[in-house]
Every structure is written in C-alpha cells, then in structure tokens.
Amino acid sequence: MTEPEICEKLQTVLKPGRYRHTLGVADTAQKLAQRYGADPGKARLAGLLHDCGKEASDALGHAEAGARLAQEIYGVSDPEILSAIRFHTTGKPGMSLLEKILFVADYIEPGRSQAPRLPFLRQLAFQDLDQAVLEISEDTLAYLKEKRVFIDPRTQETRDYYRENRGSGQSKA
Ligand SMILES: [Fe+2]
Ligand SMILES: [Fe+2]
Numbered sequence: 001m002t003e004p005e006i007c008e009k010l011q012t013v014l015k016p017g018r019y020r021h022t023l024g025v026a027d028t029a030q031k032l033a034q035r036y037g038a039d040p041g042k043a044r045l046a047g048l049l050h051d052c053g054k055e056a057s058d059a060l061g062h063a064e065a066g067a068r069l070a071q072e073i074y075g076v077s078d079p080e081i082l083s084a085i086r087f088h089t090t091g092k093p094g095m096s097l098l099e100k101i102l103f104v105a106d107y108i109e110p111g112r113s114q115a116p117r118l119p120f121l122r123q124l125a126f127q128d129l130d131q132a133v134l135e136i137s138e139d140t141l142a143y144l145k146e147k148r149v150f151i152d153p154r155t156q157e158t159r160d161y162y163r164e165n166r167g168s169g170q171s172k173a
Contacts, residue, residue, distance in 0.1 A: 001074050001075055003044075003045075003048065006045075006048055006049065006074055007048070009073070009074070010022060010048065010049075010052060013052065013055055013056070014051065014052075014054060014055060015055070018051060018054055018055070020111055021051065021109060021111050021112075022047070022048060022050070022051055023048075024109030024110050024111040024112075025047040025048075025050055025051075025102070025105045025106050025109045026044045026045075026047030026048045027044075027047070027109070027110075028047070028104075028105040028108060028109045028110070029043040029044060029046060029047035029101050029102055029105035030043050030044040030047065031126075032101040032104065032105055032125060032126070032129070033098075033101055035126050036097060036101065036129060037097075038097045038098050038101055039098070042078065042080065042081055042098060043098060043101050043102070043105075045076065045081055046081045046084040046085060046088075046098060046101075046102045047102060047105055049066065049069075049070040049074055049076065049081075049085060050063075050066060050084070050085050050088045050102055050106060051066060052066045052069050052070055052073070052074065052085075053065030053066030053067075053068070053069050054066070056069065062089070063085060063086055063087065063088050063089045063090070064086060066085045066086075066088075067082045067083070067085040067086040070082060070085055080096060080098050080099075081098070083096070083098075083099060084096070084098045084099045084101070084102040084103075085102070087099055087103065087154075088102045088103055088106050089106075089152075089155075090152045090154035090155045090158060091103045091133060091137055091154070091155065091158035091162075092154055092157065092158055092161075093157050093158060093160075093161035093162075094161065095133070095158075097129075100129050100130070100133050101129070103133060103136070104125050104129065104132050104133060104136060105125075107121065107136045107140075108121050108122045108125050108132075108136075115139060115143075116139065117135070117139065120135075121135060121136060121139075130162055130165070130166065131162075131166065133158070133162050134159065134162035134163055134166060137155060137158045137159040137162060138159055140155060141155060141156065141159055
C-alpha cells in the first residue's frame with residue numbers, strides 16, 4: 001500500500017484522535033530517524049501503522065495485534081518494521097535503532113500533553129536516544145504503579161536493561 005492508501009484505511013478504523021496521534025508519531029519517528037541515521041521511510045511507516053491494532057483488541061494486546069495487521073492488511077513484510085510495532089508499548093532489552101525510535105516517538109509526539117516532563121523528554125530524545133528510552137520507561141512504570149494496573153514484565157526488563165547500559169553512548173551521534 002502507498003502512504004495515501006494506508007492513511008485512507010487508517011481513517012476508517014481509528015478514532016480521529018488516534019489518527020492524529022498516528023500522524024504525530026509518524027512525523028516524529030521520521031525526524032528521529034534523520035537525526036540518528038535510520039531509514040526515515042521505514043520509521044515513518046512504522047509510525048503510521050504502530051497503533052493500527054488499537055481498536056481491534058484490548059490495550060494490552062494492541063501492539064501484537066498491530067504487527068499482525070500491518071502484515072496481513074497493510075502488506076508490510078519488513079521484519080524490522082513489524083518488530084518495532086510489536087514492541088512499541090513495552091520496549092524490550094537491546095532494541096534496534098528503529099525499535100527505539102518508535103518507542104520514543106510514541107511517547108513524545110506533539111499531540112501528547114498528559115505525561116509529565118514532556119518538554120525535557122522531547123529535547124532529550126534528540127540528544128541521547130538510549131537515555132530517552134530509559135527515562136520514558138521509568139515514567140511509564142511510575143504511572144502504571146500509581147494506577148495499580150497490570151505491568152507487563154517486559155516494561156520492567158526494558159527499564160532494567162537501559163539503566164544498566166546507560167552511558168554506553170551507542171546512540172549518541
Ligand atoms: Fe500503541
Ligand atoms: Fe501510539
């Protein structure tokens with residue numbers, strides 16, 4: 001599918017607010033890819049499709065559902081893109097550059113306003129991507145704990161991994 005075809009389809013399955021969020025994530029992912037030397041087209045596509053499973057499943061399963069739908073409905077076969085979609089909510093230890101970009105873009109896109117520390121995180125994302133992943137997983141865990149809802153163990157594993165591997169400088173350009 002071309003981007004206009006994907007957008008047309010997304011507008012029929014996503015609520016308007018979710019569609020706007022999707023465009024914000026696509027733009028942000030593209031910019032982060034340009035900043036860190038990832039493929040901007042792949043990052044944009046991952047951003048466009050990252051929540052395509054949102055209305056099709058419960059919140060916990062939407063990333064997994066999204067990866068499946070991206071493949072089956074939107075014709076994406078690139079394993080890097082599908083994996084970025086699959087892990088966009090929880091992250092995972094040792095993420096690829098594209099996975100980190102989508103994880104961060106989802107949190108900081110311009111339409112977001114609820115999360116604390118957004119101005120700081122938006123700046124940090126373009127300075128040190130690994131540190132941004134760490135800070136975002138810390139904030140996500142704190143939020144989920146406060147809400148007393150189920151925490152996917154992978155969210156904790158992501159935080160632990162990026163805490164242990166901080167300052168390795170891998171993603172600083
Ligand atoms: Fe999502
Ligand atoms: Fe999202």
